[in-house]
Amino acid sequence: MSIEVRNLSKRFNGFQAVKDTNLKLESGSLTALLGPSGSGKSTLLRMIAGLEVPDTGAIHLTGREATHVSAKERNVGFVFQHYALFKHMTVFENIAFGLRVRKQKESEILERVYELLSLIQLTGYDKRFPAQLSGGQRQRVAVARALAPRPEVLLLDEPFGALDAKVREELREWILKLHEESHVTTLFVTHDQQEALEVASRILIMNHGAIEQDGTPIEIFDKPASHFIAQFVGETNYIDTEVSEKGLAVWGPFRFPVNPTLPLKQKIRIYFRPNDVYMTAQFETLQVRARIAKARFKGTIIEYKLDIGEDKHISAQIPKGVALASGFKDGQEVYAAITAFHVFPIES
Numbered sequence: 360m361s362i363e364v365r366n367l368s369k370r371f372n373g374f375q376a377v378k379d380t381n382l383k384l385e386s387g388s389l390t391a392l393l394g395p396s397g398s399g400k401s402t403l404l405r406m407i408a409g410l411e412v413p414d415t416g417a418i419h420l421t422g423r424e425a426t427h428v429s430a431k432e433r434n435v436g437f438v439f440q441h442y443a444l445f446k447h448m449t450v451f452e453n454i455a456f457g458l459r460v461r462k463q464k465e466s467e468i469l470e471r472v473y474e475l476l477s478l479i480q481l482t483g484y485d486k487r488f489p490a491q492l493s494g495g496q497r498q499r500v501a502v503a504r505a506l507a508p509r510p511e512v513l514l515l516d517e518p519f520g521a522l523d524a525k526v527r528e529e530l531r532e533w534i535l536k537l538h539e540e541s542h543v544t545t546l547f548v549t550h551d552q553q554e555a556l557e558v559a560s561r562i563l564i565m566n567h568g569a570i571e572q573d574g575t576p577i578e579i580f581d582k583p584a585s586h587f588i589a590q591f592v593g594e595t596n597y598i599d600t601e602v603s604e605k606g607l608a609v610w611g612p613f614r615f616p617v618n619p620t621l622p623l624k625q626k627i628r629i630y631f632r633p634n635d636v637y638m639t640a641q642f643e644t645l646q647v648r649a650r651i652a653k654a655r656f657k658g659t660i661i662e663y664k665l666d667i668g669e670d671k672h673i674s675a676q677i678p679k680g681v682a683l684a685s686g687f688k689d690g691q692e693v694y695a696a697i698t699a700f701h702v703f704p705i706e707s
């Protein structure tokens with residue numbers, strides 16, 4: 360186990376930023392810590408790095424108790440969104456920085472920096488200054504600088520947060536490749552769910568200072584553990600209704616089988632993704648009648664707002680090719696079924 364955190368808590372002036380948090384990260388893993396702004400991601404990361412002192416709990420790094428070890432001695436590399444490069448130093452000197460602090464031999468520094476330049480695909484950029492690099496290149500140098508002293512753990516706090524969408528996408532590919540080559544245990548903070556789903560083999564979702572779900576991207580996407588996760592990850596419809604008979608809830612013309620242990624009249628919220636709405640022009644089976652209120656072009660998909668009567672609406676997303684072949688148009692009568700959904704009780 361490379362990182363183990365037990366019962367970690369942190370308050371700021373009475374505000375609980377991190378609550379009794381536990382986590383274990385296998386050596387060599389790449390994990391995303393995903394959550395909305397203010398959920399405590401940075402505070403958790405900063406405690407692991409040794410930049411913030413926890414109120415309670417313990418941190419173990421590669422089997423050693425590190426809770427009270429200084430940041431310098433933790434052998435942790437970190438890159439933050441605003442952890443800028445040293446402007447007056449070349450790329451070479453930026454990457455070499457941590458090695459010079461550790462008083463490594465010049466020949467070793469030279470070898471390590473050139474090895475890292477190749478790893479970050481910036482061979483030949485050693486004499487440039489940060490101002491002569493693009494934003495994406497700068498963040499790659501920041502990662503190389505963090506990796507130079509061979510940390511056991513790499514912590515990345517929204518490293519691509521300030522970059523534009525296209526560059527972020529390229530850097531997702533890059534960080535995956537880098538991880539395959541370096542094998543360093545990596546904890547990657549992001550508030551961008553797409554980034555987490557694409558990059559990590561495991562995702563921890565944080566909300567109000569606690570980890571609310573821990574799973575693979577597919578588990579997080581297909582088996583949300585709570586209301587919060589159902590609405591935070593991916594696009595979703597939700598509707599409020601109640602259990603009308605044992606094992607059944609009804610909403611307009613739709614009937615939902617629900618857990619038979621839910622009591623009668625229990626208020627529930629049902630979540631379902633727009634792409635789990637199956638829509639056809641002709642009735643097939645188990646569908647309800649709907650009317651297309653509005654179509655919205657979204658690139659590879661078309662989203663339809665469906666009017667299902669009694670002032671009830673849902674959205675359906677259909678791959679563009681299928682939608683065009685079906686010739687769906689505004690005002691048209693169609694048939695819809697909900698093929699996957701999640702039910703959570705509403706606490707009164």
Ligand code: ADP
Nearest residue numbers: 371372376394395396397398399400401402403
């Ligand atoms: P995230 O990284 O998920 O956006 P943070 O860990 O930065 O969240 O912050 C969690 C909460 O703790 C926020 O409400 C933030 O305002 C508060 N907080 C973080 N650091 C401090 C600090 N040094 N002093 C006071 N409050 C803080």
Ligand code: MG
Nearest residue numbers: 400401402516
């Ligand atoms: Mg943060």
